[in-house]
Amino acid sequence: MPILPGLTYTLSSLAYAAAIGLLSMGLTLTYLTTKIPNFAHATIGMIGSVVMLILIDRIFYDSNSWLIFLLGPIAGGAAAAAFGVLMYRAILKPLADRGNSVIGLMIATLAVDIILLNILTLILNLMPGEHIPKLIGANVVGFQPKIRVAGIVVDSYTIVLPITALVLTTLFHLFLTRTSFGVAMRATIENPDLASAMGVNVSLVYTVSWALSGFLAGAAGALMAFAFKGVDPAVSALVIVTVFAGSIVGGLTSVYWGLIGGIVVGLAEKLGTTIINNLYRTLLVPGLGLPNISLVNYEKVMSLGLVIMVLLYAPQGLAGVDWGRILRKIKSVKGGR
Template sequence: MGILPSLPFVLTSIAYASAIGLLSMGLNLTYLTTRVPNFAHATIGMIGAVVTLFLIDKFFYKPSWAIFIAGPLVGGAAAALFAAFMYVAILKPLADRGNTVIGLMIATFAVDIILLNILTLILNIVHGVHIPKLIGAPIAGFQPKIRIGSYIIDSYTVVLPLAAIVLTTVFHLFLTRTSFGIAMRASIENPDLASAMGVNVNLVYTTSWAISGFLAGAAGALIAFTFKGVDPSVSALIIVTVFAGSIVGGLTSVYWGLIGGLLVGLAEKLGTVLIDNIYHAYFVTNLGFPNVSLINYEKIMSLGLVIIVLLYAPQGLAGIDWRRLVTRKKSKG
């Protein structure tokens, strides 16, 4: 039995990790504005998945590259509108009335459950055009295939990492090269000072939530191709991984949130399979251990990584002084 996973699985794992990275980056962005963990973030991402399902059912029911543009753009826009509405209509009024962080966190739980039920209800009551039953419908077959050597792989495994690179680059340029992006950074770091200098902090925060929603919706639109069936309830599992990525990277940095999401996503997929292969190759075959699959216990990898990182870096990877660490190693070398 081979220890290393196949090329298609490696590419699938990278694609999954890329989506988790985008979601973790967006989660950190909302946390930096309100200091409230948004437990509805993954379900907001499911808006993108549901929109992509509808687009495929009505317009892209034959394999087409166009769905990889229409899905993230339309799904991301819909998720951005909902995220902005959530902040303006729910979280900000609650904060203005003096609710604590715990109260706002519970509010995100409530929004999560309400949105989850609404999306599920829509998929149950709406009749598809080319897909008869929308709830639980797989969409992996509605995409082109790519041949790499002797392998024929799903195109999302290449598109998703490329989309993550493009979205992260655009987001970085927006933050560093535009006046509004600079105002956003100033508002996040010191809202009182930014407000005194004439920055509309409320507009900046609303925009931050919209951007976070767009990143979530775009990730949801693409990661939907990995699902056995589009079902909003999968967000309950995804949010665990997203929070793990944000914590590993550090909640105080959007970029480290992306890196943390990538690490956690790879740990869940590649790490679990490697351990499972090693277990079967040595312990089951040679020592007669029980022949059980360890693949379904992937959350142990992500949550275990969270514990390890927090033990040595309570602020996540963002809290480590990497320059000092590298300088110390060079001096010792």
């Protein structure tokens, strides 16, 4: 058994990691602005998956068009953004204004998560599929164009998802640095009172942050629909663990590090678990006579193990690590050789 996974699996792992990165970036954003840990974030992403499924059933059922990769994330992102705004303005802001603690707000997001999960499940159960007989649990992997990479036919979402993550991150970066509202958002994250003193409508900034966070989640969720074996909103209960792990590994102090943390955790879950599994079964099972079991289903051990390691040894996450010092050390070691 080869230790390193094949091209197809590596690409699907990269796509998964990119989606988790987008979700972690959005989760970090609303945490930075409103200080609310949003446990409904992955289920908000599932809105994107459901929208993608409906688009395939009604429009793209026999076309295998690349357009699905444009319309799906935009429509899914918009729907999720609208829900994010509704959730913040109708539930979380009124609760925060009444002086509820972070714990109270966190519990409220858990309640929203379960309600939304049930609503999405109900929609898929009740909505008659036009071209897909049963929407809940439907596997949409066949409804996408195929492409060749290094002579191998691969699912195109595995290429599209990392590119989408790159494009959305670039656009988000330009928004934060080149527009006055984006600079106002960064300023509000750092010091809301002072931003208010400068004439910034902080409440509007918070609302927009929930919209952006929802959009990132919905866009990722729309493309993730191809990665799941069947579109089922209940998957979000597992995804949210990974998304939080990504945000915590990133450090919860910067949206960019949120993205990187999500990618690291996503890769650890997929590639890391597979490599460890292959090492175990190739070396330890025959060598030490250990039970011949597959470890690939224990991927959450990787992400949560990473969280514990980070909390123990780098409490401020990857963002808090002095990378300059590490690079200088590496250079000095290289120079000394």
